[in-house]
Amino acid sequence: MTRIGEFLFRRRGHGGRWHWTDIATWTWLILGTVLMFGPALWLVGSSFKGPAQLAEFPPTILPYVQEVTEVEGYDKPLPLYTATLEDGTTRTLAEIRRIGTNSQMVDPANPGEKINVNIANRSPLREIGLATGNxxxxxxxxxxxxxxxxxxxxxxxxxxxxxxxxxxxxxxxxxxxxxxxxxxxxxxxxxxxxxxxxxxxxxxxxxxxxxxxxxxxxxxxxxxxxxxxxxxxxxxxxxxxxxxxxxxxxxxxxxxxxxxxxxxxxxxxxxxxxxxxxxxxxxxxxxxxxxxxxxxxxxxxxxxxxxxxxxxxxxxxxxxxxxxxxxxxxxxxxxxxxxxxxxxxxxxxxx
Amino acid sequence: MAGLGQTLGRAATWPLTLAARAVDPPLRAWQRRTGTGGMAAVFLAPNLLIFSVFVLVPLVLNFAYSMTGGTGILLGQRPFVGAEQYARLLECQDYTRPITCREDQFWTAVGNTAQFVIFQVSLMVVVSLITALILNRDIRGRSFFRAVFFFPVLLSPVVVGLIWRWILQRQGLLNLIMVKLGLEPEVWLNDRVYAFAATIGVSTWAHMGFYTLILLAGLQAIPRDLYEAAEMDATPPGRVFWRITLPLLGPNLAVVLVLALIRGVQIFDEAYVLTGGGPGTSTLYLTQYIYESGFASLLREPGLAAAASILMGAVLVVLTLIQLWLSRRAEGRKAR
CATH class of the missing domain: 1.10.3720.10 (MetI-like)
Structure with a gap:
């Protein structure tokens, strides 16, 4: 690393001494690079996020998509959540539907049993992925x-x-x-x-x-x-x-x-x-x-x-x-x- | 490989080649009648025709429109009103307070544009001068950094406006940074002062690379031996800058200043996409006023828009003449 740094910041012809103007120069150039490319890169990154993720604050740097899973007995793949149950245990469940503040969930491993969870007690399970639908x-x-x-x-x-x-x-x-x-x-x-x-x-x-x-x-x-x-x-x-x-x-x-x-x-x-x-x-x-x-x-x-x-x-x-x-x-x-x-x-x- | 590339290139231009061959016989016949010199007219004709129809004719018609009233677009249906439109635009009790003017929107736009130009041009000249001075130093990756600052210049104004709208919105990147720094988030574009500052900052961001290039070209034209002589005499760097760099860069700096003025007066696209002229009328600029009074508002007034655009055009002509004069002088200096 230090050798790369040395290579990048070595000054031509003036020996190894750093003058304050060199520091100012590189600060300006690096800040400039971030400012010139940053906004466009931020836009490109955001363009791969789904609408729900875009509405979040603070925004995340990387785009995520919600994980889904196939559950027996349901036509569409269901979204996965990490839910905290009333007995205090935490399980990964798939959401069937949401009614008001209540979410009806099911364990993918055991599709027969339905579990009701308050939406405050569940958080979406996400993985890094691109919302190409955008x-x-x-x-x-x-x-x-x-x-x-x-x-x-x-x-x-x-x-x-x-x-x-x-x-x-x-x-x-x-x-x-x-x-x-x-x-x-x-x-x-x-x-x-x-x-x-x-x-x-x-x-x-x-x-x-x-x-x-x-x-x-x-x-x-x-x-x-x-x-x-x-x-x-x-x-x-x-x-x-x-x-x-x-x-x-x-x-x-x-x-x-x-x-x-x-x-x-x-x-x-x-x-x-x-x-x-x-x-x-x-x-x-x-x-x-x-x-x-x-x-x-x-x-x-x-x-x-x-x-x-x-x-x-x-x-x-x-x-x-x-x-x-x-x-x-x-x-x-x-x-x-x-x-x-x-x-x-x-x-x-x-x- | 080169053979393949050539074949592909030929295949792509094949229709053009065919067309060029097809027009040769009639043009040859024409040439026989008019002689070699008469062909100049043939070569000039297409460009001059398009140019006349879409630039010269409108230029003349603009004056005609500015002296008619009503809301019709066909000149024949528009009653002649003389200088009435100009009177409407210019009539004002107190020019410092747009609200007392007959066309208060126009004076608001004029005031906003004047303020915008003052701030934006100063910022632009300073920022691009610093960048050019830095890029003129003996640094690694100079051509890379020169390209970096040029990147936003190529982006379309709509894209520029949207990129920054996205960053300045309520849940945007800037507010993320504000929160991380422990400051209060803001809805930037809903605030009159911030929105105005945003149009200045964003348009500077988008165009500074262009002016940096002009200044960099000027800096590179300064003879090296002047600096070597200064180094021999152990002249302090500040003095070198004020006594050598700045005077010799003068002509380029003047060109940059006037070009930035000309383009600043016409500010429209990126500001329009960013703020839409708002909040209220705090970022309503002249071109947007012309566009809205002539095309976008419910009550279209082409005559008013034409008169306003002629007033703006007059300012631009003066600025352009100054620019031509300055670049002539710069050329002359280079030749000497």
């Missing part, structure tokens, strides 16, 4: 499979269209000289200033007029012409040498072929960054889908989650599990592609 039930019964599908559809389509239209525009803006090019560029930069929240009302009326209200395309189309995407791709395409294009023209390649077969493959790194960004953006979108989609079967995961979490009687065991489902793609991006995003932000300052 995941299965809302997906099947509460439309969440639909929401999931809608989210996947919106994210995929929006990302594909974003990549295509943005890269075409970037190609035109980086490889052609034409009148008004600077004006178009300026326009694109200028609209970086116009966030969606500023044009909600007129955008809604445009979407309404184009018949896209209550359609997933009404969510997809307004988001795809991202100025950041065009900007990012254009900056990258400027670094592709024009000689390559000229050589292709010599070989009678059409402009479309030059775009599709030369420029796009060469711009792959920038396209990858934009694709990752676009997936995260579109997956996480909330305000706009909330406004455009009013039919329940069209909700995306984010809107569906918000709706169910806003009900008077929140069914937290479902909400928590579905929040975890909503987190999955983003966690995958974080684990495998985080490096691309962080370099993208550090390089271009986009988000």
């Amino acid at each position: 995941y299965v039930e809302p997906l099947v019964a509460n439309n969440f499979v639909l929401f999931l599908w809608n989210s996947v559809f919106v994210t995929t389509m929006a990302t594909l269209i974003t990549l295509l239209t943005n890269s075409m525009a970037a190609f035109a803006l980086s490889k052609y000289r034409f009148r008004g090019r600077d004006a178009v560029m300026l326009l694109i930069v200028a609209t970086l200033m116009v966030p969606l929240s500023v044009i909600l009302v007129p955008l809604y009326s445009v979407v309404n007029a184009t018949g896209l209200l209550n359609s997933l395309w009404g969510v997809i189309l307004p988001t795809v012409a991202t100025p950041t995407g065009v900007f990012l791709l254009r900056q990258y395409m400027l670094t592709i040498p024009d000689e390559l294009l000229e050589a292709a023209r010599m070989d009678h390649a059409s402009e479309w072929q030059i775009y599709w077969r030369i420029v796009l493959p060469l711009a792959a790194p920038a396209l990858a960054v934009l694709a990752i960004f676009s997936v995260v953006w579109r997956w996480n979108d909330f305000l706009w889908p909330l406004i455009v989609l009013s039919k329940r079967e069209l909700y995306t995961l984010q809107v569906g989650l918000n709706t169910y979490a806003g009900e008077l009687n929140v069914q937290w065991h479902y909400i928590l599990a579905m929040t975890v489902v909503t987190m999955i793609p983003v966690v995958i991006v974080f684990v495998f592609l985080q490096r691309f995003i962080t370099t993208g932000i550090a390089g271009a300052g986009i988000k």
